[in-house]
Amino acid sequence: MKTDDAGATRVALRAMALGAGSTAALLAAVAAVVLADLDPDARARLAAALGTPRIALLALGAIALVALVAWLQWRWRASVLLPAARLAARADAAAIGAGSGHRGDDDPAPQAAPLRAAAEAVERLAVRLAATRDEAAARAQAARADVDAQRARLAALMAQLSQAVVVCNLEGTVLLFNEAARTLLARGEAGAAAPLGLGRSIFARIDRALIAHALERLATAPTAQCLASLAGVGLIRLRIAGVRADAADAAPEGFVLLLDDLTDDLAAGSHQDRVLRTLADATRGGLANIRATSETLADHGDMSPERRLRFVHAIRDEAVRLSGTLESAWAEHARTSASPWPLEEIRGADLVRLATARLRDKLTATVQHDEIDDTLWIRCDSFALVQAIAYLGARLAGELQVRDLRLRLARHESHVAIDLVWRGAPISSETAATWEIDAFRLGDEPSDATLREVVERHRGEVWFQRERASHTAYFRMLLPPASAPVAAGPAPRRAASRPEFYDFDLFAAASLPRELAERPLAALACTVFDTETTGLDPALDRIVSIAAVRVLNARVLGDDSFEQLVDPGIPVPDAATAIHGIDDAMLAGQPAIAAVLPRFARFADDTVLVAHNAAFDLSFLQRLADETGVRFTQPVLDTLLLSAVAQPGESQHSLEAIARRLGVEVLGRHTALGDAAVTAEVFVRLLPLLSERGITTLGQASEAAQKTWYARLSY
Amino acid sequence: MGHKILIADDEQSIVLSLEFLLEARGYQVRSVADGEQAIAAAREFAPDLLVLDVMMPGRSGYEVCQALRADPAHAGLKILMLSAKGRDVEVAKGLHLGADAYMTKPFSTRELVDRVGALLGSAQP
Numbered sequence: 001m002k003t004d005d006a007g008a009t010r011v012a013l014r015a016m017a018l019g020a021g022s023t024a025a026l027l028a029a030v031a032a033v034v035l036a037d038l039d040p041d042a043r044a045r046l047a048a049a050l051g052t053p054r055i056a057l058l059a060l061g062a063i064a065l066v067a068l069v070a071w072l073q074w075r076w077r078a079s080v081l082l083p084a085a086r087l088a089a090r091a092d093a094a095a096i097g098a099g100s101g102h103r104g105d106d107d108p109a110p111q112a113a114p115l116r117a118a119a120e121a122v123e124r125l126a127v128r129l130a131a132t133r134d135e136a137a138a139r140a141q142a143a144r145a146d147v148d149a150q151r152a153r154l155a156a157l158m159a160q161l162s163q164a165v166v167v168c169n170l171e172g173t174v175l176l177f178n179e180a181a182r183t184l185l186a187r188g189e190a191g192a193a194a195p196l197g198l199g200r201s202i203f204a205r206i207d208r209a210l211i212a213h214a215l216e217r218l219a220t221a222p223t224a225q226c227l228a229s230l231a232g233v234g235l236i237r238l239r240i241a242g243v244r245a246d247a248a249d250a251a252p253e254g255f256v257l258l259l260d261d262l263t264d265d266l267a268a269g270s271h272q273d274r275v276l277r278t279l280a281d282a283t284r285g286g287l288a289n290i291r292a293t294s295e296t297l298a299d300h301g302d303m304s305p306e307r308r309l310r311f312v313h314a315i316r317d318e319a320v321r322l323s324g325t326l327e328s329a330w331a332e333h334a335r336t337s338a339s340p341w342p343l344e345e346i347r348g349a350d351l352v353r354l355a356t357a358r359l360r361d362k363l364t365a366t367v368q369h370d371e372i373d374d375t376l377w378i379r380c381d382s383f384a385l386v387q388a389i390a391y392l393g394a395r396l397a398g399e400l401q402v403r404d405l406r407l408r409l410a411r412h413e414s415h416v417a418i419d420l421v422w423r424g425a426p427i428s429s430e431t432a433a434t435w436e437i438d439a440f441r442l443g444d445e446p447s448d449a450t451l452r453e454v455v456e457r458h459r460g461e462v463w464f465q466r467e468r469a470s471h472t473a474y475f476r477m478l479l480p481p482a483s484a485p486v487a488a489g490p491a492p493r494r495a496a497s498r499p500e501f502y503d504f505d506l507f508a509a510a511s512l513p514r515e516l517a518e519r520p521l522a523a524l525a526c527t528v529f530d531t532e533t534t535g536l537d538p539a540l541d542r543i544v545s546i547a548a549v550r551v552l553n554a555r556v557l558g559d560d561s562f563e564q565l566v567d568p569g570i571p572v573p574d575a576a577t578a579i580h581g582i583d584d585a586m587l588a589g590q591p592a593i594a595a596v597l598p599r600f601a602r603f604a605d606d607t608v609l610v611a612h613n614a615a616f617d618l619s620f621l622q623r624l625a626d627e628t629g630v631r632f633t634q635p636v637l638d639t640l641l642l643s644a645v646a647q648p649g650e651s652q653h654s655l656e657a658i659a660r661r662l663g664v665e666v667l668g669r670h671t672a673l674g675d676a677a678v679t680a681e682v683f684v685r686l687l688p689l690l691s692e693r694g695i696t697t698l699g700q701a702s703e704a705a706q707k708t709w710y711a712r713l714s715y
Numbered sequence: 716m717g718h719k720i721l722i723a724d725d726e727q728s729i730v731l732s733l734e735f736l737l738e739a740r741g742y743q744v745r746s747v748a749d750g751e752q753a754i755a756a757a758r759e760f761a762p763d764l765l766v767l768d769v770m771m772p773g774r775s776g777y778e779v780c781q782a783l784r785a786d787p788a789h790a791g792l793k794i795l796m797l798s799a800k801g802r803d804v805e806v807a808k809g810l811h812l813g814a815d816a817y818m819t820k821p822f823s824t825r826e827l828v829d830r831v832g833a834l835l836g837s838a839q840p
Contacts, residue, residue, distance in 0.1 A: 323821045330801060415807060429781045430774075461804040463777065463812060466785065476811070478804050 079112050087119050094126035164259035166196070167243065172203045172211065175254065184259055188232015193602055197560045199525040199552040201606065202257070206230065206238070214240040215255060227262070234263035271336055279329040286322040290315050343458065345482045348376035348409045348416060355389040356407055362390055363397045369407040376409065378416050379482035384454045385418070387447065391440045392420050392475050400425045415460075416481045421474040432464035432475075455479075516635060517699030521687050524698060526551040526637070527604035528680035529562075530672045531617045532580040534572050538619040542568030543593055544582050546600055547672035549680045550607065554687055556680045562603045563673045565590040580670045597621075597630040607634065608698065612655045612679045614638035635698060639682050641705035646689035658682050718835045721762035722746040723753035723779065724797065725771050729820075733766065736828055750774025754782055757789060764835055766827075769798035769809065777812055784813035793834045797822075 242252030535541035
């Protein structure tokens with residue numbers, strides 16, 4: 001539309017220019033025709049009337065008229081047409097948002113008042129439009145920043161979870177996972193071969209049929225769970241829940257997987273099972289002997305004293321043996337069994353502070369606590385313990401009008417004792433026993449738990465006791481101690497950079513057109529790779545190093561990389577070592593390409609390959625296809641070609657030159673991983689430049705790249 | 716006349732053996748089968764030593780122990796606690812509540828008689 005308007009303006013201007021020149025000729029022609037039409041008489045009368053000097057005057061008048069018309073036309077063009085055209089162009093520019101809010105200095109203001117007014121109106125409109133546009137952009141940016149912040153918060157939250165969590169879209173593409181999931185699924189050879197990564201398929205690690213089965217069950221239940229044997233890990237429990245965008249009854253867009261490693265539980269369970277079975281077998285045998293012997297004794301009172309004594313000794317021996325069996329089984333059980341309740345280590349001082357705060361919050365009584373040894377830790381359900389203490393405090397204050405409570409926590413031989421101490425009125429042991437088994441009632445917080453149950457859950461004991469000398473009484477909870485935990489929660493993998501563990505844009509990826517060529521460049525999963533070689537001839541030279549980083553939805557995933565030195569089987573020429581710094585000594589003991597390439601192919605599976613000067617690297621890979629059986633059939637993009645498409649005015653398209661132009665910091669150049677990382681960054685920054693040229697899909701990029709001059713280069 | 720011993724246990728077969736063995740050692744022995752009776756018998760019989768089972772119907776051995784320890788009339792009473800509960804927190808609880816000794820079932824009867832002798836060794840009949 002813009003082009004059409006400008007064209008029309010140009011046509012109009014050209015017509016006016018032609019008009020100014022031709023007006024004089026037109027006037028002369030009119031005069032000639034008028035004269036020619038008159039009869040000789042009339043002509044003579046005319047001549048007489050005008051006279052010769054008058055004819056000269058008439059000619060002069062005609063010339064003046066022509067000049068006037070020409071001047072008028074010039075004025076018309078300068079003050080109306082050109083400003084109008086400029087005005088149209090300016091309005092167009094404002095409409096598409098080009099240029100700043102104000103017109104350029106080289107555009108003079110129109111002189112005609114109505115036009116000037118129109119120009120000023122357009123200018124005001126342009127300024128207002130630009131302001132509106134800026135405001136909309138700022139709002140969009142703020143919204144985006146908000147979303148990003150929420151994502152970052154979610155990622156940070158997930159990273160702290162000790163439970164392994166993976167979020168996928170319905171196609172099984174991984175959108176989000178945490179460190180616990182990465183660690184769990186990285187175990188074993190299978191884990192090394194198919195590491196968890198954004199945009200990768202979860203089905204590489206977990207049976208697709210199993211997940212499909214669980215998803216079917218989600219149709220009727222909010223969550224489903226199943227057990228799976230996972231290569232390299234053992235038995236895991238999978239819990240799965242649907243991810244729904246809005247309404248709860250909407251079809252899920254994806255699913256959340258919670259993974260539990262049951263291997264240790266299973267080992268503990270089978271150990272307990274073995275202890276129990278051994279005990280049962282031994283008891284059964286021993287009891288059989290005692291029962292047979294004692295029944296015989298009872299039924300045969302007439303046996304000889306010597307024989308009777310032998311029977312009696314047999315019973316005693318069996319009983320002693322049974323006692324021993326029981327004791328050792330009990331000791332084994334106590335050594336290996338943990339409370340089935342989820343307990344956590346907490347510093348004793350922290351627990352007491354929590355309980356004190358809770359008591360102060362709930363009661364009017366004064367609550368104090370003693371100094372507590374900071375090295376004391378207990379393994380407990382801190383919520384339940386604090387609740388238990390608050391419950392006791394509430395009953396003491398409510399039923400005995402106790403006004404001063406004190407909490408203390410101390411080591412007692414091999415245990416930790418938590419005491420709730422008060423002065424004065426003791427309670428009877430019957431009352432204490434009742435309090436132990438009454439359900440907690442804490443104001444408006446109903447609970448089914450009892451003091452006894454909470455304490456037994458901790459494998460501890462509770463009792464009430466008086467200290468006569470100091471006129472105090474206390475409830476004591478005696479709990480097994482714990483050592484300070486080695487690490488609280490999963491340690492962050494890298495302090496400097498937060499792993500890029502989330503990408504919800506992949507939810508949308510599920511609905512992308514299946515046709516690969518139509519896939520937007522900005523929504524591709526790419527493997528950006530680079531190789532270092534012994535030389536430049538694919539027929540003779542060999543790969544010594546191959547590395548890759550992944551780009552997903554136009555983001556470089558720095559943490560998801562591949563890097564491997566390769567023993568080329570031939571010496572590395574000094575000239576090559578001079579470039580990449582890799583020498584024979586470094587390659588000794590490294591795997592051969594036949595072992596490396598299948599791993600690299602798995603890493604690059606289901607992604608678009610990207611390389612700088614891809615033809616070079618690909619020629620090496622293609623030559624290896626027969627030897628290794630590994631073929632790379634996925635689409636390939638070349639940053640060299642894309643750069644030539646995006647910046648046709650530039651003559652330099654070396655990786656360094658592009659990186660410099662696009663402001664990519666170059667680190668570790670001429671290591672395969674360093675170059676792959678630079679190439680990935682360059683690729684991502686080329687995408688908006690390509691988009692400006694209307695190249696937004698994989699198909700368009702491939703086509704444009706083919707057409708560039710560089711595409712005709714062959715290696 | 717020997718020391719007086721009260722046995723509080725609801726398991727009759729062990730009471731049978733204990734009564735026999737302790738009487739054979741010259742002690743005066745009485746037995747009861749629950750916590751209430753134990754407290755009543757302690758007052759009335761005034762034993763020098765109480766063999767007290769933890770798990771009894773009604774008031775538990777812990778409660779009996781606590782009640783007797785709270786009563787100055789029984790200041791000199793020795794308490795030997797018996798229990799089929801063998802966890803160390805339970806042993807600790809028994810000792811904290813005032814038991815002089817705690818034995819876990821099953822035990823050797825000889826060992827029990829020896830412990831009784833040791834506990835009463837310092838006490839006046």
